[in-house]
Amino acid sequence: MLRSRAATATKTAAAAALALRRGSSMAEGPVGRAIRAKLQAALEPSYLRVLDESHRHAGPPGAESHFAVVVVSGRFAGLPPLQRHRLVHGALRAELAGPVHALAIVARTPEQWGADPRVPPSPACLGGSKHQHPEAEPPGAPAAS
Amino acid sequence: MSGALRAAWRLRGAARGWAGRRLSQAAAGGAEGSGGDGGDGGGSGSREAVERLVRAHPVVVFMKGSPAQPLCGFSNAVVQILRLHGVQDYRAHDVLQDPDLRQGIKNYSNWPTIPQVYLNGEFVGGCDILLQMHQNGDLVEELKKLGIRSALLDAEKDQDKK
Numbered sequence: 001m002l003r004s005r006a007a008t009a010t011k012t013a014a015a016a017a018l019a020l021r022r023g024s025s026m027a028e029g030p031v032g033r034a035i036r037a038k039l040q041a042a043l044e045p046s047y048l049r050v051l052d053e054s055h056r057h058a059g060p061p062g063a064e065s066h067f068a069v070v071v072v073s074g075r076f077a078g079l080p081p082l083q084r085h086r087l088v089h090g091a092l093r094a095e096l097a098g099p100v101h102a103l104a105i106v107a108r109t110p111e112q113w114g115a116d117p118r119v120p121p122s123p124a125c126l127g128g129s130k131h132q133h134p135e136a137e138p139p140g141a142p143a144a145s
Numbered sequence: 146m147s148g149a150l151r152a153a154w155r156l157r158g159a160a161r162g163w164a165g166r167r168l169s170q171a172a173a174g175g176a177e178g179s180g181g182d183g184g185d186g187g188g189s190g191s192r193e194a195v196e197r198l199v200r201a202h203p204v205v206v207f208m209k210g211s212p213a214q215p216l217c218g219f220s221n222a223v224v225q226i227l228r229l230h231g232v233q234d235y236r237a238h239d240v241l242q243d244p245d246l247r248q249g250i251k252n253y254s255n256w257p258t259i260p261q262v263y264l265n266g267e268f269v270g271g272c273d274i275l276l277q278m279h280q281n282g283d284l285v286e287e288l289k290k291l292g293i294r295s296a297l298l299d300a301e302k303d304q305d306k307k
Contacts (some may be wrong), residue, residue, distance in 0.1 A: 057218075081270060081273075081274045081277055081278075082268075082269070082270050082274060085270065085271075085273070085274065086255075086256075089256070089257055096257040096258075097257075101258075102219065102258060103257070103258060104219075104272075104273055105273050106273070120276060122218070123218030123219055123221060123222045123272070124218045125217070125218050126210070126215055126216050126217055126218050126220075126221055127216050127217070131209070131210065131216045131241055
């Protein structure tokens with residue numbers, strides 16, 4: 001039991017270090033895993049990438065507040081972008097009502113992805129809710145971004 | 146992605162100048178309800194109040210910060226895209242100044258995030274979708290329907306002349 005806890009701690013530390021080094025990290029935490037599982041179930045993607053970009057947005061590594069997802073699924077065929085994004089939101093209703101403040105979405109059919117697998121870079125943080133009205137939700141943990 | 150847009154991503158709230166000056170109202174002026182009431186009681190986040198805001202102008206944006214000083218990278222992206230197309234006159238509402246509006250706009254569009262872009266009173270999407278529309282030419286077309294000529298059309302014309 002102690003050994004597995006140590007292993008988990010090591011994995012978490014490694015993910016955090018990776019997040020600091022890279023622009024974004026593969027989502028390893030519970031929220032990231034839930035996002036991955038729900039998108040898998042709802043959209044049966046041929047390609048799925050879930051990145052935790054929280055640490056680029058005034059949150060500590062592993063904050064799991066900002067995500068970027070790339071979903072390639074035949075379910076998107078014939079749907080305009082708005083409807084595709086709504087499908088993604090629908091699958092992630094609980095997360096979006098909870099810890100997830102931002103969700104960048106790339107939603108393409110397998111044909112579109114085959115023709116163009118490029119993903120635009122996520123925009124830089126400009127402070128966001130740290131600037132909000134004092135009566136609104138409490139600001140996130142301060143951190144360098 | 147075009148070099149111009151890549152440069153726009155790197156801008157740190159530097160959208161000073163004419164885009165900000167032409168802007169008519171921020172959320173402080175734009176929230177017509179009393180503002181104290183929460184989402185449903187006729188406050189600034191009520192369906193009626195939001196409806197008035199989205200219909201007030203052909204191009205309406207709900208964002209964090211203002212076009213002169215965006216406070217979120219995704220909101221800044223929307224501002225920069227509009228700027229690239231030469232859209233000078235639009236309504237922008239800073240949801241960070243008004244928690245009722247911040248929740249109300251999400252209820253209205255059934256969309257969980259900010260920024261939100263409305264063209265002719267209709268919700269078109271957030272930053273990702275606007276970027277897509279910019280890249281595939283749809284935004285030029287949608288602006289044309291609103292009687293707005295995208296600056297990029299003139300840029301193209303200049304290039305053809307050379």
